[in-house]
Amino acid sequence: MKILAILYHGHKAAEEEPRLLGTVENKLGLEDWLKSQGHELIVSASKEGPDSDFQKHIVDAEILITTPFHPGYLTRSIMEKAKNLKLCVTAGVGSDHIDLNAAVDHGIQVLEVSGSNVVSVAEHVVMSILLLVRNFVPAHEMIERGDWQVSDIARDAYDLEGKVVGTIGAGRIGYRVLQRLVPFNTKELLYYDYAPLPASAAEAVKARRVEDLKDFVSQCDVITVNCPLHEGTRGLVNAELLKHCKKGAWIVNTARGAICDKDAIAAALKSGQISGYSGDVWNVQPAPKDHVWRTMKNPLGAGNGMVPHYSGTTLDAQARYAAGVRSILENYLSGKPQDSANIIVGLGKYETKAYGQR
Amino acid sequence: MKILAILYHGHKAAEEEPRLLGTVENKLGLEDWLKSQGHELIVSASKEGPDSDFQKHIVDAEILITTPFHPGYLTRSIMEKAKNLKLCVTAGVGSDHIDLNAAVDHGIQVLEVSGSNVVSVAEHVVMSILLLVRNFVPAHEMIERGDWQVSDIARDAYDLEGKVVGTIGAGRIGYRVLQRLVPFNTKELLYYDYAPLPASAAEAVKARRVEDLKDFVSQCDVITVNCPLHEGTRGLVNAELLKHCKKGAWIVNTARGAICDKDAIAAALKSGQISGYSGDVWNVQPAPKDHVWRTMKNPLGAGNGMVPHYSGTTLDAQARYAAGVRSILENYLSGKPQDSANIIVGLGKYETKAYGQR
Numbered sequence: 001m002k003i004l005a006i007l008y009h010g011h012k013a014a015e016e017e018p019r020l021l022g023t024v025e026n027k028l029g030l031e032d033w034l035k036s037q038g039h040e041l042i043v044s045a046s047k048e049g050p051d052s053d054f055q056k057h058i059v060d061a062e063i064l065i066t067t068p069f070h071p072g073y074l075t076r077s078i079m080e081k082a083k084n085l086k087l088c089v090t091a092g093v094g095s096d097h098i099d100l101n102a103a104v105d106h107g108i109q110v111l112e113v114s115g116s117n118v119v120s121v122a123e124h125v126v127m128s129i130l131l132l133v134r135n136f137v138p139a140h141e142m143i144e145r146g147d148w149q150v151s152d153i154a155r156d157a158y159d160l161e162g163k164v165v166g167t168i169g170a171g172r173i174g175y176r177v178l179q180r181l182v183p184f185n186t187k188e189l190l191y192y193d194y195a196p197l198p199a200s201a202a203e204a205v206k207a208r209r210v211e212d213l214k215d216f217v218s219q220c221d222v223i224t225v226n227c228p229l230h231e232g233t234r235g236l237v238n239a240e241l242l243k244h245c246k247k248g249a250w251i252v253n254t255a256r257g258a259i260c261d262k263d264a265i266a267a268a269l270k271s272g273q274i275s276g277y278s279g280d281v282w283n284v285q286p287a288p289k290d291h292v293w294r295t296m297k298n299p300l301g302a303g304n305g306m307v308p309h310y311s312g313t314t315l316d317a318q319a320r321y322a323a324g325v326r327s328i329l330e331n332y333l334s335g336k337p338q339d340s341a342n343i344i345v346g347l348g349k350y351e352t353k354a355y356g357q358r
Numbered sequence: 359m360k361i362l363a364i365l366y367h368g369h370k371a372a373e374e375e376p377r378l379l380g381t382v383e384n385k386l387g388l389e390d391w392l393k394s395q396g397h398e399l400i401v402s403a404s405k406e407g408p409d410s411d412f413q414k415h416i417v418d419a420e421i422l423i424t425t426p427f428h429p430g431y432l433t434r435s436i437m438e439k440a441k442n443l444k445l446c447v448t449a450g451v452g453s454d455h456i457d458l459n460a461a462v463d464h465g466i467q468v469l470e471v472s473g474s475n476v477v478s479v480a481e482h483v484v485m486s487i488l489l490l491v492r493n494f495v496p497a498h499e500m501i502e503r504g505d506w507q508v509s510d511i512a513r514d515a516y517d518l519e520g521k522v523v524g525t526i527g528a529g530r531i532g533y534r535v536l537q538r539l540v541p542f543n544t545k546e547l548l549y550y551d552y553a554p555l556p557a558s559a560a561e562a563v564k565a566r567r568v569e570d571l572k573d574f575v576s577q578c579d580v581i582t583v584n585c586p587l588h589e590g591t592r593g594l595v596n597a598e599l600l601k602h603c604k605k606g607a608w609i610v611n612t613a614r615g616a617i618c619d620k621d622a623i624a625a626a627l628k629s630g631q632i633s634g635y636s637g638d639v640w641n642v643q644p645a646p647k648d649h650v651w652r653t654m655k656n657p658l659g660a661g662n663g664m665v666p667h668y669s670g671t672t673l674d675a676q677a678r679y680a681a682g683v684r685s686i687l688e689n690y691l692s693g694k695p696q697d698s699a700n701i702i703v704g705l706g707k708y709e710t711k712a713y714g715q716r
Contacts, residue, residue, distance in 0.1 A: 010509035017513040069508050119519050123542070127492060130485035134672065137498060139638075139665035143652050148644035150427050150668050151368035155375040159674040161477050180541045184481070280497075286506035294501050307497035310508050314492065316517040 002084070003034060003329075004061035005043045006054050006072035007091075019315045021322040022067055022091055028322045030329070037333070047072045058082045063332070065089045065325060069309045071097035071285060079106055089328050091321045092117055092312050093172075095344050096229040096256055100355055103345045110345035111338060113324030114172070117312035121254050122176035124280065124311030125224050129165065129181075131305050132250040132276035133158050133222065138302040156275070156300050166190035166220035168236070169227030169255065170197055170207070171354065177224055178205040192216040193227075194353075214244040222250045225279075229256035230355040239264040242273055250303075253279035254311050257293075266292040269303055278305025285309055360442070361392060361687075362419035363401045364412050364430035365449075377673045379680040380425055380449055386680045388687070395691070405430045416440045421690070423447045423683060427667045429455035429643060437464055447686050449679045450475055450670050451530075453702050454587040454614055458713055461703045468703035469696060471682030473530070475670035479612050480534035482638065482669035483582050487523065487539075489663050490608040490634035491516050491580065496660040514633070514658050524548035524578035526594070527585030527613065528555055528565070529712065535582055536563040550574040551585075552711075572602040580608045583637075587614035588713045597622040600631060608661075611637040612669050615651075624650040627661055636663025643667055 010023030021029050027043045034041045042061070044053035047070070054072045058064065062084045066072040074088065076099045088098055090112040103110050131137065135157040142153065163186055167174040170191040178189050182205055189207040191197070196209050210216035213236075217223055223245070227233050237251070237260040245251075251274055253260050262283050268274045275298050282291065286308070293306050324342070331338050343351040368381030379387050385401045392399045400419070402411035405428070412430045416422065420442045424430040432446065434457045446456055448470040461468050489495065493515040500511065521544055525532040528549040536547050540563055547565040549555070554567050568574035571594075575581055581603070585591050595609070596619040603609075609632055611618050620641050626632045633656050640651065644666070651664050682700070689696050701709040 008508050010513075011507075013509045013513040020509055020513050022512075023509055119543070120517050123488060123518055124492060127485060127488035127494065130481060131489065131494070134482060134485055134669075136485065136489070136665065139668060140495060140663065142666060143645075143664045146647040146652065148666050149369075150366050150666050150671060151371045151378055151381055153666060153668045154380075154671045154673065154676070155368075155371040155378050157668060157672040159478050159672050160481055162674065182541060183538045185477070287501075289504040294504065305498065306501045307494065308500060308506050308508050308511060310497060310511045310515060311492075313508060313512045314515040314517050315512065316520065318512070 001063070002040045002042065002057070002061045003063040003065065004054070004057045005030075005041065005065035006047050006070065007043060007045060007067060008070035009045045017315075019318060021318045022069070022313055028065070028091060028325055030326060033326070045070060055081075058085065060084050063087045063089065063329070065091055066097060067091045067313070068094040068097065069285070069313050074098040076102035079103065079108065087111065087332055089325055091325050092317075093121075094228060094256065096355070100345055100350070104348060104350065107348050108345070109343070109347060111328050111342045112344055113321040113328070114341045116321035116324045117314075117317035118172040118176055120314050120317040121173050121311045122180060124254050125173070125177045125226070125252055126180045128252040128254070128278040128305050129222050129224065129250065130160060132252065132278050132303065133160050133163065135302055137305060156302050161185045162187050163221035164188045164190065164219055165222040165224065166192065166210070166216055167224045167226050168192050168216075169225065171226065173255075174224070174226030175201065175205070177226060178207050182206070190216060190219060214241065217241060217245045217249070220249060221246060222252070225251070225253040225255045225259055227255055227259065228354050229259055233259050235259070235261050237261065237265070239267070242268045245274060247273060248275040250274065250276040251278075253277070254281060257282040257285075262292065266296045269296050269298050272299045274298070274303070276303035276305065280307045280309045280311045282309065359421070360398045360400065360415070360419045361421040361423065362412070362415045363388075363399065363423035364405050364428065365401060365403060365425060366428035367403045377676060379676045380427070380671055386423070386449060386683055388684060391684070403428060416443065418442050421445045421447065421687070423449055424455060425449045425671070426452040426455065427643070427671050432456045434460035437461070437466065445469070445690055447683055449683050450675075451479075452586060452614065454713070458703055458708070462706060462708065465706050466703070467701070467705060469686050469700045470702055471679045471686070472699045474679035474682050475672075475675035476530045476534055478672050478675040479531050479669045480538060482612050483531070483535045483584070483610055484538045486610040486612070486636040486663050487580050487582065487608065488518060490610065490636050490661065491518050491521065493660055495663060514660050519543045520545050521579040522546045522548065522577055523580040523582070524550065524568070524574055525582045525584050526550050526571075526574075527583065529584065531613075532582070532584030533559065533563070535584060536565050540564070548574060548577060572599065575599060575603045575607070578607060579604060580610070583609070583611040583613045583617055585613055585617065586712050587617055591617050593617070593619050595619065595623070597625070600626045603632060605631060606633040608632065608634040609636075611635070612639060615640040615643075620650065624654045627654050627656050630657045632656075632661070634661035634663065638665045638667045638669045640667065
């Protein structure tokens with residue numbers, strides 16, 4: 001059996017740090033085990049264009065392993081060439097780089113390691129909220145360049161206490177964000193989701209649901225995006241919605257870049273309609289060198305907390321999703337049933353509502 | 359009555375942002391009120407050397423107002439020239455820039471606005487822990503300079519979940535840090551303090567006291583310093599203690615710079631004995647341009663989260679400590695008793711144990 005894995009390059013870092021499992025070099029720790037079973041494992045970072053290893057090897061692979069951090073985009077047309085493909089495994093959470101409708105049509109199963117990095121991402125969200133609200137980046141840059149002017153930092157620094165924080169999406173990540181915010185004495189925690197939280201879960205974090213999205217954003221000092229990317233959420237945070245935000249709101253998006261409109265976000269930050277934007281997800285990954293989100297700032301020269309897509313690929317998370325991928329492969333190879341929480345697309349049908357299929 | 363306030367310059371920022379109350383320009387919002395009462399208010403940022411406004415005006419001032427962010431250092435010898443001085447008010451928390459023993463001897467009262475910015479600082483601590491553990495700074499700098507190499511960031515990025523976090527000092531700030539860490543599912547929360555927490559308080563955050571400091575640091579993945587600076591804590595975190603830390607520990611210090619030995623910290627970070635150091639306090643403030651803490655890094659070129667001293671001077675905190683200073687002045691001018699929580703040195707004696715007087 002041929003198994004194709006599209007992972008990111010680790011180069012020297014991966015040689016020096018064996019815990020960087022999710023790299024081309026360290027192959028999710030699967031190589032010896034799969035070889036011993038007589039299977040072929042092809043691992044590459046080459047993923048763009050018809051001459052890429054991705055498109056070359058997908059034609060006869062039975063299993064495709066990808067990650068959200070360096071996504072191999074499995075389109076319907078590529079899928080049509082993949083005559084042997086039976087299973088796609090996402091090492092991590094978020095399978096929007098796969099055309100899920102096409103997977104349903106082709107009888108290709110799509111699985112994620114669903115719990116593997118939700119805590120990692122939720123921690124990144126809380127960090128990002130704090131560093132925007134408290135104006136960390138310009139403060140650190142001031143120190144690095146040898147300056148010291150407290151008032152230039154303090155004029156745009158606030159406490160999180162007493163602010164209203166709302167999450168778009170209160171699923172596995174969004175809910176963990178709410179849990180971590182409880183002791184910060186926010187004025188209120190809000191959520192927007194297609195379904196209400198169970199009453200006990202909502203009560204545990206004292207979060208209030210707002211059903212209308214414009215109404216929701218108009219009440220938030222901080223908005224955090226924690227929903228999957230699908231047809232219903234692409235461009236959800238756009239120029240029109242941003243007009244309804246409180247002036248000076250902060251936005252954190254570690255879900256998927258394309259949920260927020262690239263140019264609308266940059267314009268809103270530049271004008272001061274929002275005070276900050278932070279996150280690790282981009283509409284294209286790797287982001288081009290001239291991507292406006294790399295350097296956009298608010299009128300005070302602050303408010304950018306962007307990083308490459310890594311919040312869910314900490315060394316702790318890599319250990320968990322590498323183990324999760326192996327477990328999914330073991331089930332597949334031995335014909336055991338998969339953990340239902342991991343199944344996005346089962347045999348010919350969606351098994352989750354998370355990707356907009358209600 | 360002459361009142362002298364040593365504050366930091368706000369320049370253009372203070373003109374544009376009236377909520378920057380703690381600046382020379384905005385005078386803690388006290389000017390009109392004090393003038394209307396017939397008092398003289400002198401406000402300046404000039405604080406170093408015999409020709410400074412501080413030393414010029416201290417000789418006949420009855421009240422001195424200072425802040426920890428731009429400290430006017432009130433030594434015993436300066437106090438001896440201050441024949442009229444009756445009251446020192448710290449706009450914020452932390453009065454180590456005043457020789458408290460000398461204040462006792464001279465019958466000068468020292469008061470702080472004790473609750474005014476403890477939440478602000480506690481939030482900064484949690485932010486700093488997250489950004490060190492999760493390796494934020496190099497990730498953001500990578501984006502700014504146009505690069506994208508996830509593995510170079512991920513190799514030094516971890517989750518806070520499952521780590522051991524300990525606070526040196528579990529007082530008003532340290533305890534609030536512990537409270538905010540509870541939902542992060544750390545492996546354990548520890549504290550080191552001269553007195554145990556009340557049982558109910560310890561139970562509420564599930565924190566365990568470790569009585570020996572070396573034993574304490576040897577158990578911590580993350581150490582956060584939240585104690586006052588006094589004779590017993592100056593240089594507490596020194597080369598000898600750092601040897602007892604877990605290799606690769608992270609240290610966050612928003613208490614006072616001089617609690618950590620400057621050169622020992624820089625050496626431990628450079629060698630990798632500690633993985634990161636973050637905070638907003640320095641042994642001298644403003645920090646000199648060539649201060650080693652501005653640019654020190656771990657062997658992977660990461661681990662520096664330093665900022666100027668501003669964690670307790672967010673706009674939210676400034677509103678609280680400006681109101682608190684006014685309240686202390688009102689009590690003084692009208693002969694009313696002060697809030698006991700604000701009194702560091704009363705008439706000829708210490709009113710707190712926090713500064714090492716047990």
